[in-house]
Amino acid sequence: MRAARTSVVAAISALTTITAVAGCAEKSDAKDSDAVQVTASDNKCEISKTSFPAGHVKLAVENKGSKTTEVYVYAAGDRIVTERENIGPGTHASINAEIKAGSYEIACKPGMKGRGIRQKVSATGKGTAAKRNPQLDKAVAAYRAYVQKQADETLPKAKAFAAAIKKDDLEAAKKAYAPSRVGWERTEPVAESFGDIDPKVDVREDGLEKGQKWTGWHRLEKSLWHTKKITKADHDLADRLVTDLKDWQKRVGTADITPTGMANGAKELLDEVQTGKVTGEEERYSHTDLLDFEGNVEGAETSYKLLKPVAAKNDPALAKELDKQFAAVRKLLDKYREGDGFVSYDTVSKSKRKELSDAVNALAEPLSKLAAAVVVK
Numbered sequence: 001m002r003a004a005r006t007s008v009v010a011a012i013s014a015l016t017t018i019t020a021v022a023g024c025a026e027k028s029d030a031k032d033s034d035a036v037q038v039t040a041s042d043n044k045c046e047i048s049k050t051s052f053p054a055g056h057v058k059l060a061v062e063n064k065g066s067k068t069t070e071v072y073v074y075a076a077g078d079r080i081v082t083e084r085e086n087i088g089p090g091t092h093a094s095i096n097a098e099i100k101a102g103s104y105e106i107a108c109k110p111g112m113k114g115r116g117i118r119q120k121v122s123a124t125g126k127g128t129a130a131k132r133n134p135q136l137d138k139a140v141a142a143y144r145a146y147v148q149k150q151a152d153e154t155l156p157k158a159k160a161f162a163a164a165i166k167k168d169d170l171e172a173a174k175k176a177y178a179p180s181r182v183g184w185e186r187t188e189p190v191a192e193s194f195g196d197i198d199p200k201v202d203v204r205e206d207g208l209e210k211g212q213k214w215t216g217w218h219r220l221e222k223s224l225w226h227t228k229k230i231t232k233a234d235h236d237l238a239d240r241l242v243t244d245l246k247d248w249q250k251r252v253g254t255a256d257i258t259p260t261g262m263a264n265g266a267k268e269l270l271d272e273v274q275t276g277k278v279t280g281e282e283e284r285y286s287h288t289d290l291l292d293f294e295g296n297v298e299g300a301e302t303s304y305k306l307l308k309p310v311a312a313k314n315d316p317a318l319a320k321e322l323d324k325q326f327a328a329v330r331k332l333l334d335k336y337r338e339g340d341g342f343v344s345y346d347t348v349s350k351s352k353r354k355e356l357s358d359a360v361n362a363l364a365e366p367l368s369k370l371a372a373a374v375v376v377k
Contacts, residue, residue: 035060045108045117078195096371150183162238178288185295189265225285263371266300290342325363
């Protein structure tokens, strides 16, 4: 969940012995005349163009503020078209996306929280002017099937989790909790793109907006591991979780998926690892962070493998580096396997967390270039 994360930012600061997440942002060519220049600060979000041709759009972002920021492109209803997180003070990032004709908002989020500072923009032209390699159409179709499969397989696991809660079976509910989240973690950027589902099912307590009722997995996680008691309210929350996940399952087939969106989503999943799993913030009560970590990495690697035929042709060195870094992260994760899952994350020392963080950063840097590698030259 990427909503307000003040405590996560604080946690990352506290773990400064871990490589800073700002290092994930790649350098961009600020003089690229075709790009929409986005200059973020602690109280402004300045853009060089309010109108640009639909199709392949590049955002060249510079963070001149003192806080780590995020940049989002929103369509109507706060549907996320593309985003980039963890743009540290004094750094640049380049975002490549396919944007259809229409009205949008570009948002900068200093401190990575809230609705952000927004600017209205428009993409002009008929439909999406972007050219596309036929291999990329196959990649999109395969990824859409993958996302649907993850949603379909999540529902029975979520129902089993809910059933254990409604039987007041604390231990069975704990056992069913983490497996019910894996499909979500693998495909979270697609779920988040709808704007309204993620806050219902995956928000943490510190990510709640003013007046928002806390529902979803993490509210139940707190009951199971922190208060260690299942209440009638938890029964209702379990039913609500299943209902919301059914909504997600029905809607994933309508998601607007593009090759650059797949690539950016893969990078977003690595950001999820860095800002939530490595810090221990995501599963603060259950300490099942490593299963979420694996889900995020698996989802990112799936996107990459589907895009690899084109990316490897356009940028062979990048593909070689991504192969190497994905393998390194998988090998490192294997050290923490225990039975069908992983060790409790609270048993992982600070030095070992740093090792995990370094491996994620080593992967995130080349992964941030994947979207550019699938754009037709």
